[in-house]
Amino acid sequence: MSTSTTTDSAARARDLLGVSGLTNRALAAWLHGLPGVDQVGCEARAAGLKTRSIKTDSKRWAIDLAISMIDLTTLEGADTPGKVRGLATRALVPDPSDPSTPSPAAVCVYGDMVAVAKETLGESGIGVAAVATAFPSGRASLEVKLADTREAVAAGADEIDMVIDRGAFLAGDYLTVYDQIVAVKDACTRADGSAARLKVIMETGELVTYDNVRRASWLSMLAGGDFIKTSTGKISPAATLPVTVVMLEAVRDWHALIGEMVGVKPAGGIRTSKDAISFLVAVHEIAGEDWLDNTWFRFGASSLLNDLILQRQRMSLGVYSGADYIADDAPSAY
Amino acid sequence: MPTFEYAPAPESRAVVDIPDSYRLWIGGEWVEGRGTPFPTINPATEETLSTVAEATAEDVDAAVRAARTAYTRIWSRMSGTDRGKYLFRIARIMQERARELAVLETLDNGKPIKETRDFDVPTAAAHFFYHAGWADKLEYAGLGSSPRPHGVVGQIIPWNFPLLMLAWKIAPALACGNTVVLKPAETTPLxxxxxxxxCQQADLPPGVVNLVTGAGATGQAIVDHPGIDKIAFTGSTAVGKMIARSIAGSDKHATLELGGKAANVVFDDAPLDQAIEGIVGGIFFNQGQVCCAGSRVLAQENIVDDVVDRLKRRLETLRLGDPLDKNTDVGAINSERQLARITELSAVGEAEGAVRWDTGCPLPKNGFWFRPTLFTEVSQSHRIAQEEIFGPVLSVLTFRTPGEAVAKANNTPYGLSAGVWTEKGSRILWMADQLKAGVVWANTFNQFDPTSPFGGYKESGYGREGGRHGLAAYVRKGTQQ
Structure with missing residues (x-):
């Protein structure tokens, strides 16, 4: 099973690049042949999308959609089973005062907390995503990264959020980045042949330029990532709108080229409903309607849910409540 | 709601108070016009907004006399520092009343509120701020040690940017010590x-700015008036030529900012997604009713299909409709006459063999509307590639080499602006050197700043507006005696 997946993706990659063997030189030629991104123009486009005014029915719809797209996240050294249980319970009942509130898509935790989250979430349909591969730095051997992934999958993770080797990427060693993604993708396969969905974290804050973000996006898709994700949340800047615009362009163009959809997950720094709605506008106007679904778009966030619920309550009550009216199972310990 | 439909988000009209009728503003007072009052309408609904006085030659004479009096008795004697204070005051009031100005401009012109709010009004205020700063520094502008104003300046402005063109004209004129008789376009006087x-709120001395409304005859009266020292005109090339003919042999000075048929040149190494944005902004901003609009795309032949596919996909996301809605990207065409011209030239394009495509979006029932339209397989000899359409119509042509791109870009009677899209810096510089256009934008389009001179080559006119170069149009160079 595992060998055939590797072979398939390698064959497809060679086919796409039109080469007989995947080498750094072949990958560089392909990635560097992508159109460049003009920074000023890209940021202006993102700023333009931000000026969309989403009101009344559209806002109500967008808030519910945004809630359903959240990977409710806790990734702290101080995470305890109690905190993870609380977070998972929060995902089951996001707003005790209004049962019509949709649930987030998944709970995102470190690998050792997967079982705890899974136990609380049961068969609710809310997924468990685990960060793996020596998150967040990714500075470990491939063996360690794969073991990390396999353990999380074995513990019941539905999704794996891996980090790429940014050092290798910046050094121009695209083949290492590619090979690692392929290997981790392979490790996502369960004994029964099914597989956890793989989100590839590019840590765009460390890649810095939009050209790099575009290249890393294409490299991740080439290697078989099911999602491309901006950030770990541990590096600033994390998920900015212009970076997400570049990634949405990448999945749109990849779909036009290959006919396959890849998901996008901005993570880190998206805290308000207004921000979240700007991202949805970008999804709508750049990638298109097909991506407006939590199969294809996610927000990696912890506090965003609170603001979305606050706004949701305001829209049904007509007045703002306040932090004490939003049940919060994951307040900061500090 | 199965899809992401943006609910209406209209800006409120309540901030604007439009009286039933307007008079002329001469010598700091509202006076009756002697001509036949005419209506001004909202082009998005065809609703009459107000009735405006028509200024006859006699009225223009009164305005010129008021301007002359203000010039000799007050404005030319005032220190630059004091003139600057008035301009700063006007700029601040424009910012304070920005929402009112934006809504009024959208009502009278038909352009989307997001443009008036984010572009027209802020940029107009910026022009006053910028020129306010120059008022007491003219001796250091490189225009001689003692630059002197012309005196009374006659200014005639178009309907596509009513407030911004007014700012481009009035701010430098006043900063340099001239007084002004200005005629706004007959479809957008508000x-x-x-x-x-x-001006009243800023306590500007009476007669420094005089406003006369009317159509061509009023404009002609300004051009012909012997008391006017300089004409500044923005508008069509045809009218520009008439003005040049009228003032030939007189000692009137003139600056003319006329038509354009700009090309956006897209090389195969361009940042493609941003190039698409630039092309779309270049021709669909203000419904393409922009003299420097990028109405031609010159795409390198090896990427033209990709460019056209991307353009079409992007155009599908443009939202056409109520200009007051904050999510509207494409508003109404300014007048029935302009719509007729756009319709006619587009039909000619089709008849001449170019392939027409539009978004097929629904159009509102009332008002003047034209869908964002794209022509492919356009040849240099097609009329749509030569004539200024002044509407949301884009022609796509191709080129093979940089030399051919330059030749085609320059091959029009106009020369106002151009855009170059490439990641190669040396090519940008080479292209900028070769293109016969007053403004060349690199990897961007339609950027305006008061510090940057704007103006044309060839039939796009002469003289510059903005920056230090723009000041030169409003002074006589001189040296201290």
Whole structure:
């Protein structure tokens, strides 16, 4: 099973690049042949999308959609089973005062907390995503990264959020980045042949330029990532709108080229409903309607849910409540 | 709601108070016009907004006399520092009343509120701020040690940017010590008339700015008036030529900012997604009713299909409709006459063999509307590639080499602006050197700043507006005696 997946993706990659063997030189030629991104123009486009005014029915719809797209996240050294249980319970009942509130898509935790989250979430349909591969730095051997992934999958993770080797990427060693993604993708396969969905974290804050973000996006898709994700949340800047615009362009163009959809997950720094709605506008106007679904778009966030619920309550009550009216199972310990 | 439909988000009209009728603003007072009053309508609904006085030659004479009096008795004697204070005051009031100006401009012109709010009004205020700063520094502008104003300046402005063109004209004129008789376009007089109110609020001395409304005859009266020292005109090349003919042999100075048929040149190494944005902004901003609009795309032949596919996909996301809605990207065409011209030239394009495509979006029932339209397989000899359409119509042509791109870009009677899209810096510099256009934008389009001179080559006119170069149009160079 595992060998055939590797072979398939390698064959497809060679086919796409039109080469007989995947080498750094072949990958560089392909990635560097992508159109460049003009920074000023890209940021202006993102700023333009931000000026969309989403009101009344559209806002109500967008808030519910945004809630359903959240990977409710806790990734702290101080995470305890109690905190993870609380977070998972929060995902089951996001707003005790209004049962019509949709649930987030998944709970995102470190690998050792997967079982705890899974136990609380049961068969609710809310997924468990685990960060793996020596998150967040990714500075470990491939063996360690794969073991990390396999353990999380074995513990019941539905999704794996891996980090790429940014050092290798910046050094121009695209083949290492590619090979690692392929290997981790392979490790996502369960004994029964099914597989956890793989989100590839590019840590765009460390890649810095939009050209790099575009290249890393294409490299991740080439290697078989099911999602491309901006950030770990541990590096600033994390998920900015212009970076997400570049990634949405990448999945749109990849779909036009290959006919396959890849998901996008901005993570880190998206805290308000207004921000979240700007991202949805970008999804709508750049990638298109097909991506407006939590199969294809996610927000990696912890506090965003609170603001979305606050706004949701305001829209049904007509007045703002306040932090004490939003049940919060994951307040900061500090 | 199965899809992401943006609910209407209209800006409120309540901030604007439009009286039933307007008079002329001469010598700091509202006076009756002697001509036949005419209506001004909202082109998005065809609703009459107000009735405006028509200024006859006699009225223009009164305005010129008021301007002359203000010039000799007050404005030319005032220190630059004091003139600057008035301009700063006007700029601040424009910012304070920005929402009112934006809504009024959208009502009278038909352009989307997001443009008036984010572009027209802020940029107009910026022009006053910028020129306010120059008022007491003219000796250091490189225009001689003692630059002197012309005196009374006659200014005639178009309907596509009613407030911004007013700012481009009035701010440098006043900063340099001239007084002004200005005629706004007959289809969009309301912004200028609200500006009169702003001048009053700023306590600008009477007669420094005079506003006369009317159509071609009123403009002709300004051009012909012997008391006018300089004409500044923005508008069509045909009218520009008439003006040049009228003032030939007189000692009137003139600056003319006329038509354009700009090319956006897209090389195969361009940042493609941003190039698409630039092309779309270049031709669909203000419904393409922009003299420097990028109405031609010159795409390198090896990427033209990709460019056209991307353009079409992007055009599908443009939202056409109520200009007051904050999510509207494409508003109404300014007048029935302009719509007829756009319709006619587009039909000619089709008849001549170019392939027409539009978004097929629904159009509102009332008002003047034209869908964003794209022509492919356009040849240099097609009329749509030569004539200024002044509407949301884009022609796509191709080129093979940089030399051919330059030749085709320059091959029009106009020379106002151009865009170059490439990641190669050396090519940008080479292209900028070769293109016969007053403005060349690199990897961007339609960027305006008061510090940057704007103006044309060939039939796009002469003289510059903005920056230090723009000041030169409003002074006589001189040296201290």
């Amino acid at each position: 912004a200028a008339l609200l500006f009169a109110d702003i």
